[in-house]
Amino acid sequence: xxxxLANGNVxxxxxxxxxATNLSRTMHGIAYDEINDEIIIPVALSGAVLVFKGxxxxxxxxxxxxxxxRTRLVRxxxxxxxxxxxxxxxxxxxxxxxxxxxxxxxxxxAPKRVISGPKTGLLDIVGLAADPIRNVIIGASRKGNGDxxxxxxxxxxxxxxxAPKAFIGxxxxxxxxxxxxxxxxxTGNIFLAQQNTRMKQMEAYxxxxxxxxxxxxxxxxxxxxSGRLDTMGFVAVYAPDDNGDIPPRAIIKGPGxxxxxxxxxxxxxxxxxxxxxxxxGFQTFLLPDFFRALKxxxxxxxxx
Amino acid sequence: xxxxxxxxxxxxxxxxFAGGERSPQANTDxxxxxxxxxxxxxEDCIDEVATGIAQAARRLPQEGxxxxxxxxxxxxxxxxxxxxxxxxxxxxxxxIALDTVNDKVIFSDENRHSLLVxxxxxxxxxxxxxxxxxxxxxxxTKLGFIxxxxxxxxxxxxxxxxxxxxxxLTVFSYGDHGNVQPRRSLTLPHQSWDVSLAPKxxxxxxxxQQSNAISxxxxxxxxxxxxxxxIRGLATELEDPHxxxxxxxxxxxxxxxxxxxxxxxxxxxxDPQTTDVGEYKSGAFHPSAITFHAAxxxxxxxxxxxxxxxxxxxxxxxxxxxxxxxxxxxxxxxGDSSVRVFRRGDxxxxxxxxxxxxxxxxxxxxxxVAIDTKNxxxxxxxxGDxxxxxxxxxxxxNVRPKRVLRNAPKDTPTCGFTNASAAAYDTKRDAILVPN
Numbered sequence: 001x002x003x004x005l006a007n008g009n010v011x012x013x014x015x016x017x018x019x020a021t022n023l024s025r026t027m028h029g030i031a032y033d034e035i036n037d038e039i040i041i042p043v044a045l046s047g048a049v050l051v052f053k054g055x056x057x058x059x060x061x062x063x064x065x066x067x068x069x070r071t072r073l074v075r076x077x078x079x080x081x082x083x084x085x086x087x088x089x090x091x092x093x094x095x096x097x098x099x100x101x102x103x104x105x106x107x108x109x110a111p112k113r114v115i116s117g118p119k120t121g122l123l124d125i126v127g128l129a130a131d132p133i134r135n136v137i138i139g140a141s142r143k144g145n146g147d148x149x150x151x152x153x154x155x156x157x158x159x160x161x162x163a164p165k166a167f168i169g170x171x172x173x174x175x176x177x178x179x180x181x182x183x184x185x186x187t188g189n190i191f192l193a194q195q196n197t198r199m200k201q202m203e204a205y206x207x208x209x210x211x212x213x214x215x216x217x218x219x220x221x222x223x224x225x226s227g228r229l230d231t232m233g234f235v236a237v238y239a240p241d242d243n244g245d246i247p248p249r250a251i252i253k254g255p256g257x258x259x260x261x262x263x264x265x266x267x268x269x270x271x272x273x274x275x276x277x278x279x280x281g282f283q284t285f286l287l288p289d290f291f292r293a294l295k296x297x298x299x300x301x302x303x304x
Numbered sequence: 305x306x307x308x309x310x311x312x313x314x315x316x317x318x319x320x321f322a323g324g325e326r327s328p329q330a331n332t333d334x335x336x337x338x339x340x341x342x343x344x345x346x347e348d349c350i351d352e353v354a355t356g357i358a359q360a361a362r363r364l365p366q367e368g369x370x371x372x373x374x375x376x377x378x379x380x381x382x383x384x385x386x387x388x389x390x391x392x393x394x395x396x397x398x399x400i401a402l403d404t405v406n407d408k409v410i411f412s413d414e415n416r417h418s419l420l421v422x423x424x425x426x427x428x429x430x431x432x433x434x435x436x437x438x439x440x441x442x443x444x445t446k447l448g449f450i451x452x453x454x455x456x457x458x459x460x461x462x463x464x465x466x467x468x469x470x471x472x473l474t475v476f477s478y479g480d481h482g483n484v485q486p487r488r489s490l491t492l493p494h495q496s497w498d499v500s501l502a503p504k505x506x507x508x509x510x511x512x513q514q515s516n517a518i519s520x521x522x523x524x525x526x527x528x529x530x531x532x533x534x535i536r537g538l539a540t541e542l543e544d545p546h547x548x549x550x551x552x553x554x555x556x557x558x559x560x561x562x563x564x565x566x567x568x569x570x571x572x573x574x575d576p577q578t579t580d581v582g583e584y585k586s587g588a589f590h591p592s593a594i595t596f597h598a599a600x601x602x603x604x605x606x607x608x609x610x611x612x613x614x615x616x617x618x619x620x621x622x623x624x625x626x627x628x629x630x631x632x633x634x635x636x637x638x639g640d641s642s643v644r645v646f647r648r649g650d651x652x653x654x655x656x657x658x659x660x661x662x663x664x665x666x667x668x669x670x671x672x673v674a675i676d677t678k679n680x681x682x683x684x685x686x687x688g689d690x691x692x693x694x695x696x697x698x699x700x701x702n703v704r705p706k707r708v709l710r711n712a713p714k715d716t717p718t719c720g721f722t723n724a725s726a727a728a729y730d731t732k733r734d735a736i737l738v739p740n
Contacts (some may be wrong), residue, residue, distance in 0.1 A: 002719075004734045007388040011717035013735065018639040019619040022589045024544060024564045025722060026495070026513065027739035032728040039728070041739055045514060045544050047566035047587020054732060059619075059639065068586045074569055075514075078726070093571035094578075108586070124573040143573040174375070180726045202574045204471060204491035208515040210530045211574075216491065237381070247376030252384050263725035266736065273387075275729060275736055280415050280721040281391025282738060289380055 004268065004284075018059030022050055028126070029078035029090075029180070036083060036103070038063070042076035042090050049076055049090050049101070066101055068108025073099065077126055078140075078180065084132035085156070087112065091125035091139055098125065098139050098154075115139075117161025121148045124200065127181035127192065130156065134188050134240055136165070140181045142200050149199065150175045151192065151238070168238055170245025176200070177233070180264040180277075187293050188240030189250075193265035193276060196231045233262050235276050235285075239294045249294040252276065252285055267291075392719045394433075394712035395420060397685035397692050399453035399498070399623060401462060402674040406478070408437075409674075410462045411685060411692065412453040413711075414722055416441065419453065419464055419476065420711065424679070427694060427709030434709050440476050442483025447474065449723045452498030452547065452623065452672070454508070456523075461487065465496045465510065468723050473499060473510070473521075488526045493519060498623065502550040502599070507532070509557055511545040514568050518548060518557060518597070535597055537604025543590050547623040547635070547672070554648070555599040556608065560621035560635055563590035592618035594635065594646070613653025617644055623672030623685075627697070632657065636670035636684060643673055643684055643695075660684075662702025666693055669720070681706070690716050 001014040016039075017023060024045045031040040037054035048067035052060070066088070067073065074094035081088055086103040097116035101109065115137070116122065127140030135156040143149045150169020154162065168190075169175050178194035204214050236248035252262075252274065264277030272288040395413035397420075402409050407424040418441035426434045440447065448469025455462045460478040471494050474486035495513040502508065506523045510531075517536035521529060535542065535557070544562035551558055566587040569578040593612035597605060612618070619639025626633055631648045642661035646654060660667065660682075669688025675697060676683065682695045684705075690712035693705035712718075721740060728737040 002390060002736045004736055005388065006390050008390065009392045009717055009719065010390060012720055015720070019592055024562060025740060029726050030728045030737055030739045032730050032737060034731040037732055039737060043564065045564035045566060046589055054730065069584050073587060074566055075571055094569040096577045124571065200573055203494060203572055204528055205493040206570050206575055207568055208493045208512055208517045208519060208534055208536055210528060214528055216528060248379055250380045251376055252381055254383065264727040266727035266729045268729045275727050277724050277727040277738055280724060281389065281719065282727060282736065283386035284388040285384055286387045287381065287384065
């Protein structure tokens with residue numbers, strides 16, 4: 001945890017770590033529940049979702065842990081919280097599923113709803129956000145070549161093998177290798193952190209087994225944040241009703257600002273700040289215009 | 305680096321003020337909007353440079369397209385400098401490999417993605433950083449979020465493993481320096497963490513976190529060469545394995561485990577969903593442990609013995625090394641910032657025979673350890689303090705190190721990131737939360 005005004009090379013003001021926390025050193029998601037003052041973390045290497053008190057510090061156990069055969073969790077990667085409807089959502093790329101639990105769920109409990117199946121289009125789900133005001137759930141899901149890569153927008157109560165109500169993705173969108181997604185509850189604007197514009201590369205292994213027929217390429221460093229100018233990442237912003245193969249309505253991009261590998265994005269809606277994480281650091285951008293209703297690109301008036 | 309960042313930002317700011325035409329939208333900005341921005345800036349007492357950046361960013365084109373690029377068309381925003389930036393410009397010490405033949409010590413640096421080579425006698429009482437005699441750094445190196453490091457003193461080569469960002473083992477020579485291609489590379493399973501060489505067998509062992517596995521390769525394997533055998537499965541008791549030591553003297557593989565376990569299934573977007581996995585197994589949190597497997601083990605094989613339990617004090621154990629003359633194992637115990645030394649033959653809920661821990665030791669977040677039987681020393685790489693500490697080989701308790709090797713000036717903080725890729729904002733505490 002860092003003070004919002006932290007700047008430069010600073011140590012965190014608070015750390016939760018150690019054996020008793022049940023955390024691992026591999027976590028790719030986080031959510032903060034401001035109504036209930038709790039921190040929610042998926043632990044991919046333990047098939048679990050942990051909940052900590054908002055002021056947790058040091059080697060403290062979680063107040064709740066969702067884990068077990070009924071949960072159907074294998075490798076939960078990202079997480080979101082809907083404090084209005086009292087739900088915790090996680091996405092599991094191994095299960096190709098968005099899984100919704102009661103916020104107070106603890107132990108070996110079954111999810112309330114599961115969005116999964118061929119109609120959903122979900123595969124490598126690496127970002128997740130819930131908008132209780134507009135009643136939608138957004139999953140950021142990647143695919144290698146072809147198929148749908150982008151933001152999958154579902155009704156909040158969607159359950160089972162259902163098609164998304166909207167989808168943002170396609171060549172004009174340049175969406176490819178992204179991760180965390182966030183929603184501004186005031187406007188419904190959707191923020192997405194994209195590490196680079198190259199599609200996810202095929203890995204040499206399927207878990208611990210060499211992939212049959214795999215051939216090395218010279219540029220198999222798809223997660224690299226080395227800052228290739230032609231494939232640099234960005235933070236993209238969309239309007240809540242966006243749908244189809246469209247470019248972002250607002251964007252933060254490099255070079256020169258160390259945003260080559262933005263993997264995470266968080267919002268401070270009160271201060272109109274956007275926090276982008278990647279490359280072993282984070283940057284804060286002050287952009288009040290990104291927290292207004294966004295008109296379609298090319299329209300005569302961007303402001304409401 | 306902080307200066308560079310601020311300078312870059314300031315230069316951008318000046319450029320925007322001096323050269324950028326104000327967009328039509330910017331010209332139409334009403335006083336109330338600018339006041340709102342000024343209010344936001346004033347509330348935080350942001351310094352002059354940050355204020356300039358924010359005000360300049362406010363004037364970026366709103367309708368006329370982004371001046372520096374044509375994509376996306378007519379979008380607001382563009383190349384906008386941050387008002388604040390948190391990162392550590394210095395290297396960190398992660399893995400450590402000691403070469404007492406050629407008197408070198410090699411560190412992996414996960415933060416800046418580099419390998420740093422020092423004279424074995426480097427370090428001392430100085431508050432200043434020591435200069436590496438050699439480093440490998442840059443895009444040609446293919447170094448990503450590297451973890452373990454190993455050295456071959458005979459061939460004068462050193463190895464490291466990308467834990468993330470390019471699933472590779474890369475090998476460099478003592479003659480390599482700067483932004484150079486590796487002498488050879490080998491594709492590895494994702495989340496490989498450590499490498500240990502077995503010179504007599506001409507093999508190497510690689511731990512794989514997410515698969516709870518140890519994969520073995522021929523030492524000179526390159527490209528997409530397959531492992532010659534793999535220890536993996538429920539019986540192995542491998543649980544989020546990190547440090548590994550190939551103990552040829554006793555024909556054992558010694559592994560430090562964090563205790564996280566899940567029955568991983570393929571998740572890559574290139575793989576079909578796996579449904580035929582048999583009985584669904586629950587994820588689990590096990591205690592940290594050190595496992596010992598037969599060197600020839602292959603498949604779902606139980607360990608020969610395990611050190612595990614409350615008395616062990618194991619807490620996120622990372623790198624390990626073996627003292628063959630004293631028949632002991634040393635482990636970098638990240639969770640309580642200690643080094644714990646066990647008898648090599650220990651099993652079960654065994655207490656460490658020695659623990660180096662306390663304020664005087666200056667051990668902070670240790671990730672690796674190396675034993676020097678020739679010079680009677682024990683090295684510790686501290687991820688949390690930009691240092692490596694060198695102790696007498698049998699040091700115990702809260703003792704000062706003999707010397708300290710620094711990669712940054714004394715008391716330089718570190719952010720502690722190890723591939724951070726998500727964030728949340730804590731509204732109650734006005735804080736930014738980042739998981740690693």
